Amino acid sequence: MEKNGSCAESFGYFGNGDAEDVMRWALDRFDPKIALACSFQHPLLVHMALQIRPDVRVVAVDTGRLPEETYQCAEDIERRFKIRIEWFFPETAKLEELLKNTGQYGFKKSVENRKQCCFVRKIDPMNRALAGMDAWMTGHRRDQSSAREGVEKIFEDPARPGVIKICPIADWSEQRVRDYLKAHRLPYNSLMEKGFRSIGCECCTRALRDGENSRDGRWWWENPDNKECGLHVPNWQI
Ligand code: SF4
Numbered sequence: 001m002e003k004n005g006s007c008a009e010s011f012g013y014f015g016n017g018d019a020e021d022v023m024r025w026a027l028d029r030f031d032p033k034i035a036l037a038c039s040f041q042h043p044l045l046v047h048m049a050l051q052i053r054p055d056v057r058v059v060a061v062d063t064g065r066l067p068e069e070t071y072q073c074a075e076d077i078e079r080r081f082k083i084r085i086e087w088f089f090p091e092t093a094k095l096e097e098l099l100k101n102t103g104q105y106g107f108k109k110s111v112e113n114r115k116q117c118c119f120v121r122k123i124d125p126m127n128r129a130l131a132g133m134d135a136w137m138t139g140h141r142r143d144q145s146s147a148r149e150g151v152e153k154i155f156e157d158p159a160r161p162g163v164i165k166i167c168p169i170a171d172w173s174e175q176r177v178r179d180y181l182k183a184h185r186l187p188y189n190s191l192m193e194k195g196f197r198s199i200g201c202e203c204c205t206r207a208l209r210d211g212e213n214s215r216d217g218r219w220w221w222e223n224p225d226n227k228e229c230g231l232h233v234p235n236w237q238i
Contacts, residue, residue, distance in 0.1 A: 008154040011164060019168035020048055022153050026135060026166045027053045033134040034166075035059045037126065038085060040066075040073045041199050042181055042188040045139050045168065050081055059086045059129040063121035064095070065201040069191045076187035088125035095120055107204065111222060114204075121201070127160075135164040141172055144198060145215035174214065 008017075012029065015021040026034060027049065035057045036049050049056040060074065078085060098106075098120045107114040130136050136157070142149045157165040169177065174197070181188055191199055195207030197214035206217045 007152055011154050013154055017153065017171075019172065020052070022166065022168045023048055023137065024052050026137060026154070026164075026168075027056065030133075030135040030164070032057075033132065034136065035130060035133050036137045037129070038074075038077070039139065039199070040070045040077070040189055041139070041192065041197075042073075042177065043077045043081070043186055044177060044180055045137060046077060046081060046083075047184055047186055048168070049137070050083070057086065058083060059088065059126075061088050061122050061125045061129065063125075063201050064090060065121070065203055067191060067199070067202040067205070069189050070199060073187065073189040080187055086129065088129040090121045090125055094124065105203070108221065114219060114222070130160065130163065133163060135166055137166040137168065139169055140167040141174075141177075142170055143173055143214070145213050147215070 008022075013022070013025050015025055023045075031053065036045055036059070038046060038058050038060045040060070046056075046058055049058075074085060077083070098117060102109070102113050102116065107117040140148055140151050142151055151167055151170045153167050153170045155165055157163045180186075189196070189199055191207075196205060196217060197208055198218050199205055200218055204219055206220055208214070208217050
Protein backbone atom coordinates (compact mmCIF):
# COMPACT_ATOMS: atom_id res chain seq x y z
CA MET A 1 0.00 0.00 0.00
CA GLU A 2 2.30 2.86 0.91
CA LYS A 3 5.74 3.22 2.37
CA ASN A 4 4.55 1.55 5.57
CA GLY A 5 2.79 -1.26 3.74
CA SER A 6 5.05 -3.84 5.31
CA CYS A 7 3.68 -2.78 8.71
CA ALA A 8 0.11 -3.37 7.53
CA GLU A 9 1.13 -6.72 6.08
CA SER A 10 2.48 -7.78 9.44
CA PHE A 11 -1.16 -7.62 10.62
CA GLY A 12 -2.37 -9.70 7.69
CA TYR A 13 -3.47 -6.86 5.43
CA PHE A 14 -2.46 -7.22 1.78
CA GLY A 15 -5.02 -4.94 0.09
CA ASN A 16 -4.59 -1.86 -2.05
CA GLY A 17 -4.55 0.61 0.83
CA ASP A 18 -7.69 2.52 -0.15
CA ALA A 19 -9.73 3.72 2.81
CA GLU A 20 -12.72 1.50 2.09
CA ASP A 21 -10.53 -1.52 1.48
CA VAL A 22 -8.70 -0.99 4.77
CA MET A 23 -11.98 -0.51 6.61
CA ARG A 24 -13.59 -3.57 5.06
CA TRP A 25 -10.58 -5.68 6.02
CA ALA A 26 -10.63 -4.32 9.59
CA LEU A 27 -14.36 -4.90 10.07
CA ASP A 28 -14.08 -8.46 8.74
CA ARG A 29 -10.89 -9.24 10.63
CA PHE A 30 -11.89 -7.90 14.06
CA ASP A 31 -15.69 -8.15 14.19
CA PRO A 32 -17.27 -7.95 16.73
CA LYS A 33 -14.33 -6.62 18.74
CA ILE A 34 -13.86 -3.41 16.82
CA ALA A 35 -15.28 0.07 17.47
CA LEU A 36 -15.37 3.30 15.53
CA ALA A 37 -14.56 6.41 17.57
CA CYS A 38 -16.49 9.46 16.41
CA SER A 39 -15.28 12.96 17.26
CA PHE A 40 -18.03 14.87 15.42
CA GLN A 41 -16.21 17.00 12.92
CA HIS A 42 -18.03 14.99 10.28
CA PRO A 43 -19.37 11.43 9.88
CA LEU A 44 -17.20 10.35 6.92
CA LEU A 45 -15.98 7.16 8.61
CA VAL A 46 -19.43 6.42 10.02
CA HIS A 47 -20.91 6.65 6.53
CA MET A 48 -18.18 4.43 5.08
CA ALA A 49 -18.40 1.84 7.86
CA LEU A 50 -22.19 1.56 7.87
CA GLN A 51 -22.16 0.61 4.19
CA ILE A 52 -19.87 -2.28 5.01
CA ARG A 53 -21.35 -3.28 8.35
CA PRO A 54 -24.68 -1.69 9.36
CA ASP A 55 -24.26 -2.76 12.98
CA VAL A 56 -20.79 -1.27 13.47
CA ARG A 57 -20.26 -0.03 17.01
CA VAL A 58 -19.90 3.80 17.10
CA VAL A 59 -18.53 5.20 20.36
CA ALA A 60 -17.92 8.76 21.59
CA VAL A 61 -16.74 10.58 24.68
CA ASP A 62 -18.62 13.49 26.20
CA THR A 63 -16.01 15.39 28.19
CA GLY A 64 -18.67 17.65 29.65
CA ARG A 65 -17.17 20.67 27.87
CA LEU A 66 -18.12 20.06 24.27
CA PRO A 67 -19.55 22.91 22.18
CA GLU A 68 -23.27 22.99 21.46
CA GLU A 69 -22.52 22.55 17.74
CA THR A 70 -20.94 19.16 18.46
CA TYR A 71 -24.04 17.84 20.22
CA GLN A 72 -26.09 19.10 17.30
CA CYS A 73 -23.77 17.30 14.87
CA ALA A 74 -24.10 14.09 16.89
CA GLU A 75 -27.87 14.43 16.75
CA ASP A 76 -27.73 15.01 12.98
CA ILE A 77 -25.60 11.89 12.55
CA GLU A 78 -27.95 9.72 14.59
CA ARG A 79 -30.94 10.98 12.67
CA ARG A 80 -29.33 10.68 9.24
CA PHE A 81 -28.01 7.15 9.75
CA LYS A 82 -30.68 5.90 12.17
CA ILE A 83 -28.08 4.76 14.66
CA ARG A 84 -27.56 5.26 18.38
CA ILE A 85 -24.09 6.43 19.39
CA GLU A 86 -22.63 4.88 22.55
CA TRP A 87 -21.57 7.78 24.78
CA PHE A 88 -19.03 7.50 27.57
CA PHE A 89 -18.54 10.10 30.30
CA PRO A 90 -15.90 11.03 32.90
CA GLU A 91 -16.29 9.27 36.23
CA THR A 92 -17.86 11.63 38.75
CA ALA A 93 -15.41 10.92 41.59
CA LYS A 94 -12.37 11.50 39.33
CA LEU A 95 -13.86 14.70 37.95
CA GLU A 96 -14.64 16.05 41.39
CA GLU A 97 -11.08 15.28 42.51
CA LEU A 98 -9.65 16.98 39.41
CA LEU A 99 -11.66 20.15 39.99
CA LYS A 100 -10.79 20.16 43.68
CA ASN A 101 -7.10 20.09 42.74
CA THR A 102 -6.95 22.35 39.69
CA GLY A 103 -10.21 24.32 39.38
CA GLN A 104 -12.36 24.74 36.28
CA TYR A 105 -9.58 26.33 34.21
CA GLY A 106 -6.55 24.62 35.72
CA PHE A 107 -5.74 23.12 32.32
CA LYS A 108 -4.47 26.52 31.17
CA LYS A 109 -1.98 26.83 33.99
CA SER A 110 0.35 23.98 33.00
CA VAL A 111 0.78 21.17 30.47
CA GLU A 112 0.64 18.71 33.35
CA ASN A 113 -2.74 20.07 34.45
CA ARG A 114 -4.00 19.99 30.88
CA LYS A 115 -2.97 16.38 30.43
CA GLN A 116 -4.58 15.50 33.73
CA CYS A 117 -7.83 17.09 32.58
CA CYS A 118 -7.65 15.26 29.23
CA PHE A 119 -7.00 12.02 31.06
CA VAL A 120 -10.01 12.31 33.36
CA ARG A 121 -12.40 13.76 30.79
CA LYS A 122 -11.31 11.92 27.62
CA ILE A 123 -8.80 9.12 27.93
CA ASP A 124 -10.31 7.33 30.89
CA PRO A 125 -13.82 7.28 29.34
CA MET A 126 -12.36 6.20 25.98
CA ASN A 127 -10.45 3.40 27.67
CA ARG A 128 -13.79 2.17 29.01
CA ALA A 129 -15.34 2.52 25.56
CA LEU A 130 -12.57 0.38 24.09
CA ALA A 131 -12.39 -2.20 26.87
CA GLY A 132 -12.50 -5.69 25.38
CA MET A 133 -11.91 -4.40 21.83
CA ASP A 134 -9.16 -5.83 19.63
CA ALA A 135 -9.17 -2.84 17.30
CA TRP A 136 -10.55 0.65 16.86
CA MET A 137 -10.85 3.14 14.02
CA THR A 138 -10.29 6.89 13.96
CA GLY A 139 -10.21 9.62 11.32
CA HIS A 140 -6.61 10.73 11.86
CA ARG A 141 -4.85 12.23 8.85
CA ARG A 142 -1.20 12.95 8.28
CA ASP A 143 -1.82 16.52 7.19
CA GLN A 144 -3.49 17.51 10.46
CA SER A 145 -0.34 18.30 12.43
CA SER A 146 3.36 17.57 12.76
CA ALA A 147 2.51 15.07 15.50
CA ARG A 148 0.38 13.08 13.03
CA GLU A 149 2.46 13.32 9.85
CA GLY A 150 3.81 9.78 10.27
CA VAL A 151 0.53 8.09 11.18
CA GLU A 152 0.03 4.72 9.48
CA LYS A 153 -3.24 3.14 8.43
CA ILE A 154 -2.84 -0.03 10.47
CA PHE A 155 -0.61 -0.33 13.51
CA GLU A 156 -0.56 -1.47 17.11
CA ASP A 157 -1.86 1.34 19.30
CA PRO A 158 1.15 2.43 21.38
CA ALA A 159 -1.23 3.72 24.04
CA ARG A 160 -3.06 0.36 24.22
CA PRO A 161 -0.66 -2.55 23.70
CA GLY A 162 -2.27 -5.44 21.87
CA VAL A 163 -5.01 -3.27 20.38
CA ILE A 164 -4.81 -2.44 16.66
CA LYS A 165 -5.52 1.10 15.57
CA ILE A 166 -6.96 1.69 12.12
CA CYS A 167 -6.75 5.09 10.40
CA PRO A 168 -8.37 4.48 6.99
CA ILE A 169 -8.05 8.08 5.76
CA ALA A 170 -4.54 8.69 7.09
CA ASP A 171 -3.34 9.72 3.61
CA TRP A 172 -6.35 11.85 2.67
CA SER A 173 -6.18 15.63 2.28
CA GLU A 174 -8.72 17.99 3.79
CA GLN A 175 -9.97 18.72 0.29
CA ARG A 176 -10.61 15.03 -0.34
CA VAL A 177 -12.61 14.85 2.89
CA ARG A 178 -14.66 17.88 1.81
CA ASP A 179 -15.27 16.32 -1.60
CA TYR A 180 -16.50 13.10 0.04
CA LEU A 181 -18.84 14.98 2.39
CA LYS A 182 -20.23 16.96 -0.52
CA ALA A 183 -20.62 13.97 -2.83
CA HIS A 184 -22.59 12.07 -0.18
CA ARG A 185 -24.39 15.13 1.23
CA LEU A 186 -23.24 14.31 4.74
CA PRO A 187 -23.93 16.53 7.74
CA TYR A 188 -20.95 18.12 9.47
CA ASN A 189 -20.17 20.23 12.50
CA SER A 190 -21.31 23.79 11.77
CA LEU A 191 -18.17 25.10 13.49
CA MET A 192 -16.30 23.96 10.37
CA GLU A 193 -17.93 26.91 8.56
CA LYS A 194 -16.51 29.30 11.14
CA GLY A 195 -12.86 28.35 10.67
CA PHE A 196 -12.68 25.43 13.09
CA ARG A 197 -10.92 22.31 11.72
CA SER A 198 -10.12 20.07 14.66
CA ILE A 199 -12.93 20.34 17.17
CA GLY A 200 -12.61 19.28 20.79
CA CYS A 201 -13.71 20.88 24.03
CA GLU A 202 -15.14 24.37 23.62
CA CYS A 203 -12.65 25.96 26.00
CA CYS A 204 -9.63 24.39 24.28
CA THR A 205 -10.54 24.91 20.62
CA ARG A 206 -10.48 28.06 18.51
CA ALA A 207 -10.90 28.91 14.83
CA LEU A 208 -7.77 28.74 12.66
CA ARG A 209 -5.84 31.75 11.44
CA ASP A 210 -4.37 32.05 7.96
CA GLY A 211 -1.61 29.51 7.30
CA GLU A 212 -2.26 27.38 10.38
CA ASN A 213 -2.55 23.58 10.34
CA SER A 214 -5.83 22.01 11.39
CA ARG A 215 -4.62 21.12 14.89
CA ASP A 216 -3.21 24.60 15.58
CA GLY A 217 -6.56 25.64 17.01
CA ARG A 218 -6.25 23.10 19.83
CA TRP A 219 -4.44 24.11 23.07
CA TRP A 220 -3.00 27.04 21.13
CA TRP A 221 -1.22 28.37 24.22
CA GLU A 222 1.06 25.30 24.33
CA ASN A 223 4.11 24.18 22.36
CA PRO A 224 2.98 22.70 18.97
CA ASP A 225 4.60 19.36 19.84
CA ASN A 226 1.99 18.87 22.58
CA LYS A 227 -1.04 18.88 20.28
CA GLU A 228 -2.41 15.54 21.40
CA CYS A 229 -4.76 14.82 24.26
CA GLY A 230 -3.14 11.50 25.13
CA LEU A 231 -5.76 9.30 23.49
CA HIS A 232 -3.09 8.42 20.98
CA VAL A 233 0.11 8.78 22.96
CA PRO A 234 1.99 5.84 24.50
CA ASN A 235 2.48 5.41 28.23
CA TRP A 236 0.59 8.52 29.08
CA GLN A 237 -0.79 8.16 32.57
CA ILE A 238 -1.24 10.59 35.41
S1 SF4 B 1 -9.49 19.50 25.76
FE1 SF4 B 1 -9.34 20.97 27.50
S2 SF4 B 1 -11.26 20.83 28.72
FE2 SF4 B 1 -11.15 19.08 27.24
S3 SF4 B 1 -10.37 17.43 28.45
FE3 SF4 B 1 -8.57 18.38 27.45
S4 SF4 B 1 -7.82 20.03 28.82
FE4 SF4 B 1 -9.85 19.34 29.56
